Amino acid sequence: MTGDERRPRMRGFSTWTTRRWLRVGVAASLVVLALLGTAGAWVLGRTGSISDELVDVRSPALTVAIRLETAVLNQETGIRGYGLTGIPEFLTPYEQGLTEQAASLTQLTKLLQDDPAGLDDLKNVRDAVAKWQERVARPVAATPAGSPSPTAVRRATEGKAAFDDVRAALNSQQEQLRADRVRVRDDLRDTMALRNGVFGAIAVLIAVLTALIFEGLRRGINTPLERLGADARAVAGGDFEHPITPTGPADLRRLGHEIDFMRQRLLRELALSEDTRLRLDAQAADLQRSNAELEQFAYVASHDLQEPLRKVSSFTQLLQRRYGGQLDSRADQYIDFAVDGANRMQTLINDLLDFSRVGRLHNSHQNVDLDKVLERTLSELSVGIEEAGAEITHDPLPALFADPTQMGMLWQNLISNAVKFRRPGETPKIHVAADRDGELWRFTVTDNGIGIAPEYADKVFVIFQRLHTKDTYTGSGIGLAMCKKIVEFHGGAIGIDPEYHDGTRVTFTLAPRPPENPGPSTVPEAARTDAEPVR
Template sequence: MVVVVVGCSAVGAVLISRTNARSDELSDRIQPARAAVLQVQKSLLDQETGLRGYALTANHSFLQPYTDGVASERVHTRTVRALVSDDPTLLADADAITRAAAAWRRDIAVPVLARVKAGGRLTESGTLMDRSKDRFDGLRSRFATQTRHLDAARDRARARLDHARHVSDIVFLCMLVLFVAAVVALGYLLHAMVGRPLGQLRAASDGVRAGAFRNRIEVGGPSDLRAVGAAVEDMRARLVDELEESTGREELLADQAEELRRSNSELEQFAYVASHDLQEPLRKVASFCQLLEKRYAEKLDDRGRQYIDFAVDGAKRMQVLINDLLTFSRVGRVHDAWQAVDLESAIERALGNLAMVIEENDVTVVREAVLPEVHGDPTTLAMLWQNLIGNAVKFRSSDRPARIVVGCVREEAEPGTGDGAVWHLSVTDNGIGVAPEFAEKVFIIFQRLHARDEYEGTGIGLALCRKIVEFHGGRIWLEPVPEGGTAIHFHLPAESGAQHHAAELAAGTAALTAPSPTPPPPGAST
């Protein structure tokens, strides 16, 4: 295409140059030469007229046209010779007229002027005037010849100009046809080399998008297009590899889900056994130990009664532990229908259950804000408040009046994260506190930070809280209070739809896989 454009441009430039040259020949040489020849003829006629008037009247004013004509003839003769210098015929005509004019002046004009100046006067029929007329007739004949030759040169120049224009028109038409043909050929080449491979690439990509991931993408055409096709093929290959990995992960997840369902089924069986078969022997042990103490009280010494108390206390603590484990295992598996839950009502239920403990220990509970409404299980949410507030009461400090502050604030999601808004809730106390290194361990099941004789408990309370929060799609964490005490924070989704995303995964599995508890240093809390 570039060669065609350059070639056509060169040919067009040559044709335009030739046409301009022919036009310039006509307008800049032939036409000016004709005008100059007419001026030469006029100058000679002026000379002849002025000479005749001067000869008849001897009046010098009649001599002025003669003098001006001589000067004008010389100027225009030089112009004619310059314009026709490359044409021998026209140059010969100009030379012949110049010689004839010079002969007329030498043989006629100069003698006439001399005679008149000497005092003589010529008549119209004088010999010299007759000879002047004959000579001018010869000049007129040469004028006619020169004019005829100029007309012929003009006609030839016009013919050459018309021919150049005709050739230019034909060539430009051919160039137009060639250009159109080149454009069509270029379009076909583009279609064959680019459009068709692009269509193949698009068809192959559509096939991959439709699910034919195994079909290879092979594209021909220019190197750049082949590189694009290779890049798309690499992406397809990576997608296939990732799809295979994803399929494998899905199969593994399905197997794990099946294992989880089996484990949950076994856990339900364990819960049934624990609630019936295990607790019944414990109740009998406690009952018969108490009957033994009543019936044989007089025969038992202090050590015997102490042993009976140990047995009864152990049986009761085992019952509490079993009940706590049952509660822990049921979170996420056994719950009320999800509904809108007013956290104000939930915390009121919890405070009602703890009313006696709060009153006996002179604990102040402060709510800094009105608690919101969320979507969830009302029973477990009330249990969450009861465990958190009860834990704060249990681990109060003996150095200062116990104070528990319940806080709540709405936090909007950061733009672009895809997360929803959450309610940031907290329970802050001024109790004995938790060392920072145990901030995570307190949420592990059976993890106790104190000896049993210091604080009662099974080590399940905060693990249960964590499970309840995660079951509702939130998270929970602990922060020590610098002035003394502990702040437990947790998030609950503000939108109802976000609270179901972890419900099944949180159902009795996370905390059961926790590591075995490690003995804490003395003085820490749970």
């Protein structure tokens, strides 16, 4: 067969999957084992049949033939003695021989019923014995006792010849039976040797099949899987350039190609993510530098704004005290506007500074008992609470790892907002609750105030966003934005409960420990010193 003729067959084998190889291997093994089992069964059956023939037919037949010869010899001895002496006791062996002869002939006929040659020999023996008995034994036995039988003397020569024929027939029969027994014994020995050879061949073939199966599994499945696993471990160890080499049956090669495709896809994604990470690192560095610059600018600007703002506020207040009532009403109004604007600007700057300090200056985390922080906050807000007649209750609050200053600012903004935005003519009722929510703590601050419309639920947490004019409710619009920043800095989230309609319910979560602690501020200490505003 040429190489061109072999190549399509090899390509055909290369498309076989593991399942097909296993099916073909198992089918071939079963066929071989079935053939070997059939041969073994035939050899066992043959051995059994020959053994049964030797034990149950040939050996017993020879033994019975010898007993038949003994019975005939006893008859001849008895007849000869009786014929010479006429003594009746000599007839006893003759009569016993007749009985044994009949039994032996019956048994031999049964044993040799499947052996035509043996039956022919038995017929010859029976005919020779019948001829001797007819010509000699019966006439002599019929002679009266007491005197020698004249028949025996007269037929002595004929009787000897007849009995020699009997002996010859018996000897021929026994020789044939011995030859048959030897032949059957040789057949048994040869069959047993064949049986041992067949079962030895079965054992060898089973061992060979087992070795072939294990070697096929090792080469076709174990080795490709080990190589695939080694390549996968190399890739998992960080060597993403390491190629996956597909080997083995078609399905394992297909798996190797898919894993290699996944490796190439992962390599492309990693390259893309690395490029993205580098750009993000650069952007983060730029953003960090920009934030530091903005933070420093905010502090410097706010610090520098304090002095001119203080002068504007001081001189407008002096102008109001000195010239109040001396000018017309419009001038007094203008002076009031200037004083109010300066004061609100100072308040706005101070609130903005407090907002920027969250997570930067106030970053001293420790175990904080929120019950004590809330009680301290209520004490600080006691004047406003008493003026509003507010009723404030709270559940037992947990202790968290947090910044105590920020926790105070959180409670202060939430409680003061609940007191501030109360319904006219109705006693403010405020309740603080805390429940465990998985790994977080969920807090709610519920009041019976004017409430927040659902469309403004997100807007109220944006810095400087106000839902009311400054004449209706005072404030800078920075309180809830500061609460949002504090909560998020401590790994939580804050929002307005849209399903509560009898006021406002602010709900927020806090982690037992914050996710990470930002580093210290890069603003110089000199820029952090702020003068007290003029009130």
